[in-house]
Structure formats: structure tokens, C-alpha cells
Amino acid sequence: MDVEMFAALVALGVLGLVVIGIPVLLVGQARLRRRVAALEAALAGGGVPEAAGMPDAASPAGTQAEGDAPPTSPAPDAAEGAEVAAPKRPGLAARLGRWLRGNWAVAVAGVSLALAGLFLVQYGVERGLLTPAMRVLAALGLGAALVVAGDLLRRRHGDAAAVPSGLAGAGLIALFAGVLAARALYGLIDPGAAMAGLVAVAALAVVLGWFHGPVLGALGLMGAGAAPFLVGGESAAAWLFYPYFALLAVVGLAVDAARGWRWLSWLALAVAVAGAMLLYLGGVGAEHFLGFWALVVLAAVLVPGAYPVPRHPAPSLGQRLVAGGGAWPGLTVLLAAVAVAMASGAALLVAAEAETEALAWLSLGLLAGMAAALTLGTRAAPGIADLPALPVAAALALVALDGERGGPLVSAFHAARLPEAPAPIGATVLMAAGAVLSLLLATRMRGAAGAAPAILWALGAALAGPGVALVLELSWQPGAMLGSYPWALHIMGMAALMVALAARAAPRTPDPRLVAAIFAGAALTLIALALFVVLSKAALTLALAVMVLATALIDRRFDLALLGLFAQTGVAVIGYRLVVDPGIDWAVDEAGRGDVALTHLGPLVLLAAAWWQLGARGREVTRGVVESAIWTVAAILLSVVLMRVLGSVGTMGHAGLGLMATVWLSVALAQLWRLRGAGAALRALRTALAVVTGTVAVALLVAQAVLTNPLAPFMWRREEVLGPPILDSLAAAYLPVALILAVAAWRMDHLPRLLCRGFAVAASGYAAWYGALEIRRLWQGRDLSVPGVLEGELYTYTVALMVVALALLALAVLKRSEGLRRIAMAGVALTVAKVFVIDMSGLAGLWRVAAFLGLGLSLAALAWINARIIKRMGCDP
16 A cells, blocks of 8 residues: 555656646747747848747746846848738647647656656565665655756756756656655654655755746745645644745745746745635634735735835726726736735635634734735835725725624624723724724825826725724614714714815815815715714704705805715715605604604705705706705605505505605606706606606505505405595595696607607596596495496496597597597497497387487587588598
């Protein structure tokens, strides 16, 4: 079994070298030969092609690496004639296949040498000639010999045909296998010695990689990364492997920075992060895991560029993603961005699993430290100037997550205390940290080169501190421990900071008006949040309307267009409070009349004043939002009044539901009316609001038809008509709906013709329904759900149909409308059909004769009138 395991280790190592390592290492040699051939051909033709003089990013040692001086440009006469297009670079698979076709002998030689060593060891073991110690020494000796041989060949003859690199790689694998066999197979050395041996071999591989190429360096990094997990054993100081893996990342990044192999940096980060994650998942010191990430971020930002301070060139990753095109950032920018993103995610992971307050604070400390360092240290690095957004967002998410899951931070903040004990300071510390971060971001804003960077830094400063306050209020509810008034003072302190930044910092920026509006909006938001904390439900809604009016006044005074976003947000919050929290139920069931007036009439007046003020600056979009809010608040107020008088939606009856539907139909149609001359943004806003409010109206009408239909009782509920005839609950339920739909069909000629016809049909239907129900009420009384139809009621329907048809015919004459004439004649036809099929079916004798005589005379007169109308209007019959 020992021999099989040892053979498997060696075979896997050889396979990795031959199938993966050697081909990648020696691709560069084939490129070099092609370039030499191209140069020779160009010289024979009298010129040097440009592609032949370009460096190769994956060239082996001895060729130009990234960062070296560029080759000399070809002479002008060499470029005369037709322009030579740069050849398309083949893919990795194609290059690997081409290399194997030209260098198969090297690959076979490497396999043969490795198998020869393996079979030699196997023979000694089978014959009993080699003890375990001798086997290990033989493997180590073979490996050392191959490494030495490869290096000697490289020194004398260069990396000809990649043979020296192949020999050195095979020797390194043999050395790794020998150390592992000494520990895992035979137990000849303890874990410490095995670890030291593997690290020594890995260090040798990195050194050799400096001269032989990136593959040996990669082999050293992977071997060093795997060593702690291969040696076995236990350690009381396993946390020391965190700085060990951080050192691996630094070494890989440094080698790549000097040699320019590019992908080696990614491998170094991957090996280091994978090792650290395995340690963390194994339960090794989470606090040291955070320290590892601090070192890795520092290395990823500083080492690749080889500068003492960051100097990453533009573009940044954020610019590339927002633009959706253009050049990708350079390697140094991408490495820093990936490292910061992974570190932010790691801090969130640790905080999400933290069981102690100290560990959660350490996670926050890592995020705050990264945000501060990246804010202050990237003045000369526009490529990573957007990276502070990552730890800031992660910190806000961490605070919110801790509050939602009842983590150690919020648990310690809300822990029970004796009355004489001091108040908890967790929320205060977080607010102070947010304020400091906003100040740091504002400091960068003042030194920004250009208006766009200044605005972005201003947005960051206006979101960092206020964002902490908002997250704390939503997830921690600090007022429960500190008291509403002290917590509101915390928020007002942050608002004062925003005001100070608007007054002192904004004038020093390239676009002071816009920056001042950003900070003013943040201050107004915080003031509104403080009002949320200390005011009652009624006063808070009114205060929000005051804030919207104040926004309009500030905009009129200082021309701060961006404050329109705050006004729109305030309008949305007012709508949310009136509908959801505390909502309509509170206004109907709990609030007094004074509170209802305060929360509804007050905002109506204040929003109307804001709408008038915004007109002075021509803020059409914001003004449209406020105007829509006025209509909506008015509809909500009328709905509340109706429900307070008639009961809730389920009990208010057909009249109440009809009036409620009328209110919301009015709002929807008002938005459709205001589509005239509106721009694209306002059209979208008004259309969306019309759809929402119209849906509410339709839902109410459906409820009216199903739940409160006077003709059809719903379950045990029976609807009765209230009030005197004609001016009863039926009129309140259906006539207003019919009237407003008729007005829409008549006046809204800017809408599609099909929609207007739909309004006309709906209006006619509701008017006809009201007329039919009113006739039945006159004959049957208040309960319309009784079975059967009285004879007089039946004839009354006929007379009503005829009267309506004649009225439509008269209207057609007045308006000279062929469409109305046809509708009137269709009504006549419907009346005739009713008479013959229904009315006369039960008549007999003289009553039948009189009925048919009257019907004939009426139809004859109607036909004569219709002919005269057709002749006068000059239309087809």
C-alpha cells in the first residue's frame, strides 16, 4: 500500500507537470521561433513587419516582459505600400496543440525521466534493497539532481527547447513527493519538519520561476499553499497560518509586478484566499481571518503598482460598468477591486456568524478602516477612487443585518440595565463613525478634479452618515433605549453636519449649486427622520408636507433643482402614510375628526402651496408629482369621510362603494386629462398613476356588483334601497359613475378613440342600470331582490326604452350625428323586440288589439321621423 500511494503521488505530479505545466511554460518558445522566422522573412523582403517587433505578454525568460522599454519602431520605408493588418491571435487550445505538434519530444522526454525514477524506486522496494529512509532520500536526491541539471543547462545554453525548465519542474515535483512521503507514508519526520521542507521546496520553485518562467513560480505558490493541509498534525497556534497565506499573496504579487506575467497575481490571490477560507471554515480564529484580509487588501493595492502610494490609472471598474463599453481597467485596478470586494464580503460573513460583540465590532472596524484608507489614499489613483463605496455599503448592510437577526451588536445595545447604569453607546458610536466618514468623503470632494468626481464624492458624503442614521432607525430602533428625544437629537446632529457641508464645503467645488442641493436634500431627509421619531401620527404627516413646501421654497430661493428628488420622495412618503402606515384604517376607526383634518386637509393646503412655488422655477416633473399627490390626497380624504359616515368598505353598501369608486375614477381621469402637452417623463408618471387609481376604482365597482348588488343578495346579506324615490341610494351608487365616465367620453378627445368609446359605453351601461333599478324600486319598494316582475313594471321598462330612443334620436338631429341616429334606431328595434317577445305574450282580447295598434302607430310615426332625419342630414338610411 505504501508503494502504491507513493507511486500515485509521483504520477499525479508528473501528470500535472506534463499535461498542464510544461505545455504552458513552453508555448512562449514556439512564439519566439515564429517571430524569428517572421523577422527573417521581412529582412529578406526589405522591411520589418510591425507585429514582429511587438513584445509577447507570455514570453519566456529572455524576451521582453510587460513594463520593459518598447521595441524600436520600423523605419518609415519599411511601412510603405499596403498597410499590414495585425494577425489575429489564436486561442489557447490552438496554441497548445501547435506547441505539442512541434515539441512532443520534450513532453515524452519528461514523462520518460519521471517514469524511470519511479520504476527505479519500485524495483528497489520490491527487492527489499531500499528502506523507507533510503526511498525518501532517493526521491529527494533525484529531485535535486534534476533541478541542478536544469539550472546548469539554462545557464550554459539558455532555455533551449524548454528542456531546462522541464527538468527543473520534474525535480520540484520529486522534491515535493519526497517530503510528503517522509511525513504521510513513513512518518519519518514530524509535522513541523514536513511543513518546513514543503515551504523550502516552494520557495525554491518561486526562485527558479524567476529565471525559468511563470509555471515554476505557480508550482511553488500552489505547493506552498497546499503544504499546511498536507502535513497533518495539530497546532495550538494555527492562526499563524493566516499571516503565512498573506505572505504568499505578497510574494506572488511582487514576483508578478517585477516579471509582468499577469496571471500569476490572480493565482497568488486565489491560493492565499483559498487557504485562509479553509482555515476560517475549520474554526481557526475569525479575528485573525479579518487581519489576513487587511494585509491582503494592503498588498493588492500597493504591490502590483510598485508604488508607496496608490497610482492606479483610469478608468475605474465602476466607470466601465456604468458606461457599458470602452476599455477595461488595467490589471492593478482589477486586482485592487477584487481584493476590496472580497474583503468586504469576508467582513460581512464574519459579522453574520459572530457570537460576540467584539468580533462584530472588529468586522465593522475592518470595513471602516478600508473605507477611510481608500478615501484618503487614492487622490493620485483615479482607477480605484470608487472603491470606498464597497466597504461603506458593506458596513451599512452589516449594521442592518445585525439588527434584523438580533446579532451581538443590537443585543448588547438593548440589554437590560439597572436604572443607574449609563445609557448604551453602540448607536452613538455608529453615528459618530458615519459622521467622520461623511467628513472624509467631503474632504475628497473639495480636492476633486472636475465637476463629475466632486458630485460623486458629495453623493457619497451625503449618503454615508445619513445612511447610518436611517439603517439604525429601521433595524435597531434606538429610541426605545435612548428615548425618542435623545435619539432625535442624534439625527439632528447629523442633519447639522449636512447643513454645514452645504454651506462651507459646497462653495469650494466646481459645481457648488448642485453639491449644495445634495447636502440640503440629505439634511431635509434627516430632519424628516427626526420628526418621525418624536411626532405623533397626525403631526408627522403634516410635518412631511411642511418639508415638501420648504424644499420648494429653498429651490425658489437658491435654484437647487436636485431638491426636486427630495420633494418627490416626500410626496411618496406622505402617500404611504395616508394609505398604509398609519393608513386609512387608522383614519376611519381610531383618529378623531381633528386628526383627520390635520393629516389630510393640512397636506392638501401645503402641497398646493408647494405646487405654486415650483411653478416659479419651471420644475415640471416635480410639479407634476406634487399635483398628482394633491389629487390623490383629496381622493383619500373623501374616501375616509365616506367610510366614517357609511362604514367600512365591506359594510358601506352600494351607495358608499359607488361614491368611493367615483372618487378614484376622478383621480384617474384627472391624470389622463393632464396628459395634454406633458413631456415623456410626466406622461409616464401620469399614466402609471391613472392605471393604479383606475384599478382601485374598478376593484370597488366589482365589489359593488358582487357584494352589494340590490338584485342579488350576497350570502346572508340583503341590500335595501335607502332614501326617497329618484333621490335615493341608487342614484348615489350609479349616477356619479355614469356622469364622470360620460364627461370623460365627451371631453377627452386627446385620448385614443377606442378608449373614449369605452368610456361612453360604460357610462351608458351605468345610466341604464340605474334607470332599470329605479323603475323596479318604484314598483317593488325598497327590496329589489324579491322574485318576479310586476306587469306594470314590465310596461314601464318598455316606455323607458322608447323614451330613451326618442331622446337619442332628437340628440342625433341636433348634433347631426349619424352614429347617434343608428344607436337610437337600434334602441327602437330593441324596444320592439321586447314588446313582441315579452310584453304581449300574456295579453289577450282588446288589450292585445290596443297594444298592437298603439305599437303600429308609434312605429309608423317613428319611421316617418327617421326618413325626414335622413333626408335632412343627407346620410344613408
